[in-house]
Amino acid sequence: MKIVDVKLGMLRVPLVTPFKTALRTVDAVEDVVVMLETDTGHIGYGNAPATAVITGDTHGSVIEAVRTVFTPLLLDREVADLNRLTRQIQGAMINNTSAKAAVEIALFDLFAQSYKTPLYRILGGGENSLTTDITISVDYIEKMVADAESAVDRGFEILKLKVGKDIGLDIERIRAVYAAVKGRALLRLDANQGWSPKQAVLAIRGLEEAGVLLELVEQPVKANNLEGMRYIAERVRTPIMADESVFGPQEVMKVIDQRAADIINIKLMKTGGISNALKIADIAELHDVECMVGCMLETSIGVSAAAHMAAAKAPVVSKLDLDVPSLCQYDPIVGGASYKDADIILNETPGLGIEKIEGLQLLA
Numbered sequence: 229m230k231i232v233d234v235k236l237g238m239l240r241v242p243l244v245t246p247f248k249t250a251l252r253t254v255d256a257v258e259d260v261v262v263m264l265e266t267d268t269g270h271i272g273y274g275n276a277p278a279t280a281v282i283t284g285d286t287h288g289s290v291i292e293a294v295r296t297v298f299t300p301l302l303l304d305r306e307v308a309d310l311n312r313l314t315r316q317i318q319g320a321m322i323n324n325t326s327a328k329a330a331v332e333i334a335l336f337d338l339f340a341q342s343y344k345t346p347l348y349r350i351l352g353g354g355e356n357s358l359t360t361d362i363t364i365s366v367d368y369i370e371k372m373v374a375d376a377e378s379a380v381d382r383g384f385e386i387l388k389l390k391v392g393k394d395i396g397l398d399i400e401r402i403r404a405v406y407a408a409v410k411g412r413a414l415l416r417l418d419a420n421q422g423w424s425p426k427q428a429v430l431a432i433r434g435l436e437e438a439g440v441l442l443e444l445v446e447q448p449v450k451a452n453n454l455e456g457m458r459y460i461a462e463r464v465r466t467p468i469m470a471d472e473s474v475f476g477p478q479e480v481m482k483v484i485d486q487r488a489a490d491i492i493n494i495k496l497m498k499t500g501g502i503s504n505a506l507k508i509a510d511i512a513e514l515h516d517v518e519c520m521v522g523c524m525l526e527t528s529i530g531v532s533a534a535a536h537m538a539a540a541k542a543p544v545v546s547k548l549d550l551d552v553p554s555l556c557q558y559d560p561i562v563g564g565a566s567y568k569d570a571d572i573i574l575n576e577t578p579g580l581g582i583e584k585i586e587g588l589q590l591l592a
């Protein structure tokens with residue numbers, strides 16, 4: 229199976245409610261979609277969102293990278309040469325992790341299709357049924373409480389509260405949501421780098437002393453402040469998770485070495501795709517460090533690729549934050565994994581199992 233064409237498209241899906249974090253507010257998912265076509269008539273799909281505040285990637289940078297760097301590298305190449313291809317994709321340019329991820333996801337999709345096997349089975353197998361949390365955007369307190377209650381009514385048992393805008397108000401937000409859903413849902417927090425190390429310790433200790441049980445706190449301080457992450461991790465009982473602080477395997481080794489976090493959030497858009505995500509899970513497993521598999525605000529192409537990878541890497545991947553299909557007004561991807569509130573069922577069809585994409589705007 230040889231790659232004979234690389235096509236690009238744009239896909240936009242409106243959200244049910246605006247997605248608000250300490251870093252940005254958006255009201256739709258908008259991705260560059262990569263399609264790798266083969267001489268056998270197969271298509272491998274990948275996607276890349278423009279999460280410039282985290283990865284530095286924009287739609288323009290993704291399109292340019294795919295066109296000028298990855299397309300020449302992929303054309304006329306055998307899909308069966310997967311490992312050599314992924315090494316070349318990773319080495320062809322620095323950064324640009326979302327573009328690399330889109331291309332790698334499409335390539336792994338084709339690789340699994342070439343064996344007529346679902347992606348998670350090609351990656352080593354596992355359970356085809358997974359459970360995700362859902363994100364509650366940072367907002368005024370009554371809205372967060374209402375969103376949390378409606379998520380619990382939909383069956384979500386883990387809520388990821390976005391905080392990091394204002395520490396005083398954040399504590400009120402957390403206490404209010406905790407009181408509203410106590411005993412019905414577990415809370416994890418994501419400050420998206422919005423706190424200082426001292427603020428984080430005071431806030432988390434205060435919540436611990438007040439009996440507010442938190443599963444974990446994700447990325448409390450700036451991505452590059454590993455000392456700050458360690459400062460917090462050493463002073464609180466609640467586990468601290470690194471998200472923006474870790475992109476590839478090198479950063480994971482540094483975080484583990486410096487004891488800067490208890491848990492690692494693996495996202496394909498940070499790792500540059502599946503090959504590095506697998507390495508990170510293996511490194512973490514060797515060091516007895518748990519992982520979560522998360523996603524950016526991206527379409528279910530990438531979310532599904534992450535879910536397949538997560539299934540194959542259980543139990544070191546013990547947590548999921550793959551909620552975007554539940555945040556969207558509809559899913560334009562036909563075929564593939566299915567999403568129903570907290571439940572994700574992986575496809576048993578080859579690769580990612582994508583049959584078609586509705587509303588895709590092909591780029592010339």
Ligand SMILES: C[C@H](N)C(=O)N[C@@H](CCC(=O)O)C(=O)O
Pocket residue numbers: 249252279363388418420471522523524525526549550551552
């Ligand atoms: C969508 C997911 N639940 C999430 O919160 N992901 C990121 C932020 C993604 C974005 O801004 O697109 C995270 O920080 O964990």
Ligand SMILES: [Mg+2]
Pocket residue numbers: 418420446447471472493
């Ligand atoms: Mg995060």
